[in-house]
Amino acid sequence: MSKIGVFVCHCGTNISSVVDVYKVAEAAAQMPGVSYAAEYKYMCSEPGQQMILDAIKEHGLNRIVIAACSPRMHETTFRKMLKKSKINEYLLEIANIREQDAWVHPPGEEATEKAIDLVRMAVAKVAKNEPLKSSLIPITKKALVVGGGIAGIQAALDIADAGHEVVLLEREPSIGGRMVMLDKTFPTLDCSACISTPKMVDVSAHPNIKLLTYAEVAAVKGYIGNFTVTIRQKAKYVNQDICTGCGICEDKCPKKVTSEFNKGLSDRPAIYKLFPQAVPAKPVIDRETCLMLQNGKCGICAKVCPVEGCIDYEAKDVEYDEDFGAVILATGYKLVDWGGMYDEYGAGRYPDVIDGLTFERLVNASGPTEGHIQRPSDGKEPKTVVIVKCVGSRDPKKGKPYCSRACCMYAAKHAHQILDKIHGARVFIFYIDVRTPGKNYEEFYDQTRKDGAVYVRGRVSRIYSDGEGLVCQGEDTLLNKQVRVKADLVVLETAMEPNEGAGELTGLFGASRDVNGWIQEAHPKLRPVETQVGGVFLAGACQGPKDIPDTVAQASAAAAKVIGLLNQDEMETSPMIAAIDESKCSGCGACEPICPYRAITLETIRSREGRFTNAERVIAKVNAGLCQGCGACTVACRTGAIDLLGFRNAQILTEVDALWQ
Amino acid sequence: MTDQETLQELMDKADVRQYDCYQCGKCSGGCPMADAMDLKPRGVMRCAQVGSLNRILNSNTIWLCTGCYACVDRCPHDVNVPALIEEARYEAARRGIWRRDSEVLNKVFVANLKMFGRNHEMVLAGLYNVLALKPAQDAQSVPHMMSKKLIGIRPHSIKENGELAKLIERAESWDKLASAPQEVKK
Numbered sequence: 117m118s119k120i121g122v123f124v125c126h127c128g129t130n131i132s133s134v135v136d137v138y139k140v141a142e143a144a145a146q147m148p149g150v151s152y153a154a155e156y157k158y159m160c161s162e163p164g165q166q167m168i169l170d171a172i173k174e175h176g177l178n179r180i181v182i183a184a185c186s187p188r189m190h191e192t193t194f195r196k197m198l199k200k201s202k203i204n205e206y207l208l209e210i211a212n213i214r215e216q217d218a219w220v221h222p223p224g225e226e227a228t229e230k231a232i233d234l235v236r237m238a239v240a241k242v243a244k245n246e247p248l249k250s251s252l253i254p255i256t257k258k259a260l261v262v263g264g265g266i267a268g269i270q271a272a273l274d275i276a277d278a279g280h281e282v283v284l285l286e287r288e289p290s291i292g293g294r295m296v297m298l299d300k301t302f303p304t305l306d307c308s309a310c311i312s313t314p315k316m317v318d319v320s321a322h323p324n325i326k327l328l329t330y331a332e333v334a335a336v337k338g339y340i341g342n343f344t345v346t347i348r349q350k351a352k353y354v355n356q357d358i359c360t361g362c363g364i365c366e367d368k369c370p371k372k373v374t375s376e377f378n379k380g381l382s383d384r385p386a387i388y389k390l391f392p393q394a395v396p397a398k399p400v401i402d403r404e405t406c407l408m409l410q411n412g413k414c415g416i417c418a419k420v421c422p423v424e425g426c427i428d429y430e431a432k433d434v435e436y437d438e439d440f441g442a443v444i445l446a447t448g449y450k451l452v453d454w455g456g457m458y459d460e461y462g463a464g465r466y467p468d469v470i471d472g473l474t475f476e477r478l479v480n481a482s483g484p485t486e487g488h489i490q491r492p493s494d495g496k497e498p499k500t501v502v503i504v505k506c507v508g509s510r511d512p513k514k515g516k517p518y519c520s521r522a523c524c525m526y527a528a529k530h531a532h533q534i535l536d537k538i539h540g541a542r543v544f545i546f547y548i549d550v551r552t553p554g555k556n557y558e559e560f561y562d563q564t565r566k567d568g569a570v571y572v573r574g575r576v577s578r579i580y581s582d583g584e585g586l587v588c589q590g591e592d593t594l595l596n597k598q599v600r601v602k603a604d605l606v607v608l609e610t611a612m613e614p615n616e617g618a619g620e621l622t623g624l625f626g627a628s629r630d631v632n633g634w635i636q637e638a639h640p641k642l643r644p645v646e647t648q649v650g651g652v653f654l655a656g657a658c659q660g661p662k663d664i665p666d667t668v669a670q671a672s673a674a675a676a677k678v679i680g681l682l683n684q685d686e687m688e689t690s691p692m693i694a695a696i697d698e699s700k701c702s703g704c705g706a707c708e709p710i711c712p713y714r715a716i717t718l719e720t721i722r723s724r725e726g727r728f729t730n731a732e733r734v735i736a737k738v739n740a741g742l743c744q745g746c747g748a749c750t751v752a753c754r755t756g757a758i759d760l761l762g763f764r765n766a767q768i769l770t771e772v773d774a775l776w777q
Numbered sequence: 778m779t780d781q782e783t784l785q786e787l788m789d790k791a792d793v794r795q796y797d798c799y800q801c802g803k804c805s806g807g808c809p810m811a812d813a814m815d816l817k818p819r820g821v822m823r824c825a826q827v828g829s830l831n832r833i834l835n836s837n838t839i840w841l842c843t844g845c846y847a848c849v850d851r852c853p854h855d856v857n858v859p860a861l862i863e864e865a866r867y868e869a870a871r872r873g874i875w876r877r878d879s880e881v882l883n884k885v886f887v888a889n890l891k892m893f894g895r896n897h898e899m900v901l902a903g904l905y906n907v908l909a910l911k912p913a914q915d916a917q918s919v920p921h922m923m924s925k926k927l928i929g930i931r932p933h934s935i936k937e938n939g940e941l942a943k944l945i946e947r948a949e950s951w952d953k954l955a956s957a958p959q960e961v962k963k
Contacts (some may be wrong), residue, residue, distance in 0.1 A: 129836075322824075460807065460850075460851055506801075510853060511853035512853060512854060513852065513853050513854065513855050514853065515853070523865040548802075549803040554921070573802070574801065574802035574803070574805075574806055574807065574854075575801035575802055575803040576803070576806060577802075577803045577804070577805075577806030577808075577847075577851055578805030578806065578807045578851075588808035589806055589807060590802065590803070590805075590807075591802035591804075591805035591806040591811070591817065591819060592802075593800060593801075593802040593819060595822065596817065598805060598806060598812055598817070599806075650893070699913065703939075
């Protein structure tokens with residue numbers, strides 16, 4: 117016999133100014149199964165909750181309906197409250213009379229009627245609710261961080277400092293990511309390498325961090341607290357345990373290929389470290405270009421290597437499984453290939469039209485020109501430099517619809533560096549808007565203009581060569597005049613886009629991506645570092661364009677989430693998940709591909725089928741750790757064998773029936 | 778119909794929306810005619826955004842736009858400025874807003890076509906300069922253009938020369954600019 121208590125909330129005047137809450141409470145008291153109904157100013161407040169708990173005791177209530185705001189707002193609050201009573205916390209229903217009624221309707225009879233209807237539905241459903249119990253799953257106390265850029269480094273250090281084991285996985289031969297490629301960082305102009313390399317060294321020296329470079333994620337199984345990740349360690353061909361990092365092999369290697377790290381401005385050998393301060397500071401052999409590995413002829417590095425047996429051309433890729441409790445994706449960004457997008461900018465025909473990252477290498481003291489700004493075509497020092505912003509950004513037709521966020525600031529920084537390093541240089545920055553929302557950012561922009569950078573409002577329309585040099589043509593929209601600037605060097609501040617392979621990796625973990633390919637956060641405001649998949653978090657520019665301060669902040673936030681998870685020995689799972697009635701399941705498998713969390717698997721069981729006592733048949737099984745209770749499978753199930761606990765088909769039908777009573 | 782409504786009608790016909798333009802100026806930056814225009818393509822869009830139809834109709838822009846579509850190609854939001862300019866041209870004609878030089882050029886150009894079946898640049902330039910009272914305009918370019926054979930004395934005619942003239946005359950017999958252009962469009 118259900119004894120339902122209905123509690124109607126005024127929500128200050130949010131609800132009561134539109135809905136006659138007293139009338140709702142009166143009507144609720146008459147509904148079948150309801151033995152007590154009341155209203156109160158703020159149900160979620162301390163006295164409000166106490167009032168409910170008192171009523172439960174006094175009237176012996178065994179099911180509760182609260183007519184208030186959205187369950188997304190306070191369902192958890194009231195569930196926690198019920199833990200203090202004898203009532204199971206799932207014998208609770210929320211009638212949303214705020215978002216679905218008071219906020220969207222004018223005051224009056226009809227709004228009150230709708231509130232009563234909503235309460236009646238909730239009352240009907242709660243009578244059918246069944247007590248649910250959350251189960252406990254164990255947690256592997258080890259985290260995996262994918263991506264060794266500044267986001268991954270920061271997250272790994274934070275988790276390791278909290279006392280948990282971390283594996284930091286990076287596919288390049290060294291960690292460091294984009295940040296070590298930069299020369300200086302805005303707005304403080306501190307040397308990027310000087311502040312990031314100590315962190316890289318910390319990572320390699322930390323007792324709780326296992327650093328895996330030149331490695332990739334091959335496969336992922338499991339769920340929050342219990343991931344099994346297959347890691348593919350690419351063959352480095354250099355025994356990392358005995359290599360001293362002396363560098364003789366790199367000097368003697370006869371094969372030279374274009375350096376990706378220096379954005380094609382210089383060459384590197386086939387046996388190489390990514391950059392001099394690489395961590396680990398030991399070379400790897402690039403098997404695609406090594407003469408020995410390709411043709412079997414050369415072997416010079418093995419001959420010059422002073423450590424016996426250090427270089428092993430027979431090394432193979434190794435795959436192995438490792439268990440983790442939590443994962444942070446920190447796969448970062450790359451710059452768009454502007455050449456393929458913008459014919460009007462020369463489509464890459466002019467060597468002196470470069471992107472921002474190339475400029476960073478050009479101006480970097482440890483770069484190929486040792487920090488002297490020399491244009492790529494003839495090595496001359498440019499006197500007039502044009503910087504073009506929003507190349508590929510804010511361009512839904514040819515590029516990306518979004519703003520890449522960091523370009524305004526690094527454009528100002530580039531201008532500052534040019535004016536600082538080249539005496540008598542002139543810098544023109546073509547912009548549409550200057551966006552400087554960050555601590556000390558506007559001040560930095562001011563300083564750049566004081567330094568002498570000329571800001572021209574207008575998007576460059578065309579870059580062409582007039583035979584003598586490059587000409588940038590655009591409109592100065594503030595002068596209302598077409599302008600042409602002869603430039604020795606043009607720097608295009610290009611848009612950021614998700615890194616190579618980020619899509620496949622996200623897919624392996626079952627997380628989703630937005631229309632632009634960035635990894636989707638669980639909630640844009642309230643859960644910014646979580647993905648929709650439990651136990652998989654994100655940090656840095658893999659979520660969207662970000663500058664370094666924001667990346668580091670987000671990495672620490674993701675680390676905090678992981679630490680919170682790993683600090684528990686076991687965790688509660690939501691009991692509102694799919695349940696399969698084995699007697700009804702036909703094993704058709706329709707639910708399996710539909711599940712977005714890959715929680716459903718088909719299993720063969722033996723059971724009694726009619727006269728067969730030991731018949732073999734296939735049924736679907738739900739993994740309680742993976743299931744997020746979305747309900748997609750219940751719709752797909754042809755035999756109606758799947759029900760969502762807490763939202764059983766029968767319960768929802770009761771609600772619908774109640775609406776028409 | 779108010780100017781505001783007329784403008785909206787022109788915008789709808791041209792399939793151009795005010796909110797698509799964020800005034801980056803890439804259109805004007807690359808426009809080959811921008812130097813001569815009093816209102817550049819971005820300016821046309823700005824006028825459309827703030828509802829000054831008269832400024833568009835009285836600009837020389839609508840008569841100077843060559844319809845090369847460089848602006849549309851480069852526009853990040855694919856705003857079709859030439860289509861709007863074309864609609865504005867019809868509206869200006871309907872309202873009798875002609876610029877003397879545009880009118881002269883129009884007449885000389887059509888007369889030229891009737892005569893030769895195709896445009897003869899020397900005749901066009903000569904007649905235009907005289908009638909527009911700018912006798913020496915662009916005279917300095919003549920030797921260069923002649924040496925490169927961009928223009929010549931001898932006219933080039935087409936086969937069955939009279940046919941095009943007949944077509945043009947038939948078009949001219951329509952009620953001038955009242956209905957014909959709208960039907961022709963789209």
